[in-house]
Amino acid sequence: MKPFFVFRGDDLLLIDNEAARLPEVGEVDDLKPFFLDSRCPDREGFHWAEVSPEAEAPPGMAFVPRRSLWGRLDERLFALSGKVFHLMDWHRTNRYCGRCGSPLSDHPDEKALLCGKCGHVLFPVIAPAVIVAVEREGKLLLGRSPHFPPGRYSVLAGFVETGESLEMTIAREIREEVGIEVCDFTYFGSQPWPFPRSLMLGFRARWKSGDIAIDGREIVDARWFAPEEMPDFPPSFSISRRLIDDFLQRHRNGRGLP
Numbered sequence: 330m331k332p333f334f335v336f337r338g339d340d341l342l343l344i345d346n347e348a349a350r351l352p353e354v355g356e357v358d359d360l361k362p363f364f365l366d367s368r369c370p371d372r373e374g375f376h377w378a379e380v381s382p383e384a385e386a387p388p389g390m391a392f393v394p395r396r397s398l399w400g401r402l403d404e405r406l407f408a409l410s411g412k413v414f415h416l417m418d419w420h421r422t423n424r425y426c427g428r429c430g431s432p433l434s435d436h437p438d439e440k441a442l443l444c445g446k447c448g449h450v451l452f453p454v455i456a457p458a459v460i461v462a463v464e465r466e467g468k469l470l471l472g473r474s475p476h477f478p479p480g481r482y483s484v485l486a487g488f489v490e491t492g493e494s495l496e497m498t499i500a501r502e503i504r505e506e507v508g509i510e511v512c513d514f515t516y517f518g519s520q521p522w523p524f525p526r527s528l529m530l531g532f533r534a535r536w537k538s539g540d541i542a543i544d545g546r547e548i549v550d551a552r553w554f555a556p557e558e559m560p561d562f563p564p565s566f567s568i569s570r571r572l573i574d575d576f577l578q579r580h581r582n583g584r585g586l587p
C-alpha cells in the first residue's frame with residue numbers, strides 16, 4: 330500500500346474518517362485540478378500533494394486536523410504523516426532563494442533545495458525545543474498555556490534560541506515562564522514534533538529555588554501537582570505525556586528522580 334498524503338493547509342485527507350484510513354495512490358484523482366504542488370513519489374519515496382484552500386474532499390473522504398489523528402492513526406503512520414507534512418511545508422514556504430530571489434529546485438545530490446542562479450543550498454529547517462518535567466519534593470510542575478483545552482495542564486516547553494545550549498534554554502524558559510530556578514537536568518528522550526517543524530528534547534529537572542510566578546502570557550496557570558491530584562494532561566504518543574507517566578510510575582514505585 331502506498332498512502333497518498335494530501336494536505337489542505339494543515340489538514341490531512343482521510344478516506345473513511347471513522348476508520349482513519351489514508352487514501353492510496355490513484356484514489357485522489359478528483360483533486361488533481363486543485364493541486365498546488367505534488368511529489369509522486371518524492372525523493373524519499375513518499376506520495377504527497379498540497380491542494381488549494383477551496384478544494385472539497387471527494388465523497389466519502391474528509392480533511393481533518395492532523396492533531397485530531399493523534400491516537401487514531403497507528404503510531405508509525407502518525408509519525409510518517411508528520412514527516413511528510415514537514416517536507417511539504419518546507420517546499421511550500423521555500424519556493425524562492427532567500428539570497429537572490431530566483432526559484433529553487435531540488436538539489437541533485439542532497440535532501441535540499443538549490444538555487445540554480447547563485448548556488449545557495451537550503452536544507453529543511455528543524456526547530457529544536459526543550460520540554461521539561463520539574464519535580465519538587467514528590468510533586469510535578471505543570472502549567473497551562475492559553476491555547477490548551479479547558480482544564481488541561483502539561484510540562485513546560487520552549488524553543489531553543491540562537492547561541493544557547495539546551496541547558497541554557499531549560500534554565501531560561503523555566504525562569505521566564507514560572508519564575509523558578511532548576512538544577513540537575515537529565516536527558517529523557519526526544520520526539521519529532523511537526524507542528525510545523527519542531528524536534529522536542531525531553532528532560533527531567535529538580536527545583537532549586539523560587540516560588541511560582543507565572544508570566545501570564547505563555548503560561549496562565551502553573552502549580553505543583555502530587556501524583557494523586559493530577560489534572561487533565563496530554564494524551565499518549567506525546568513526549569509530554571511520557572514525561573508525566575514517568576513521574577507517576579516512579580512515584581508509584583516509591584522512587585524519586587534518578
Ligand SMILES: [Zn+2]
Binds near residue numbers: 426428431445446
Ligand atoms: Zn539564489
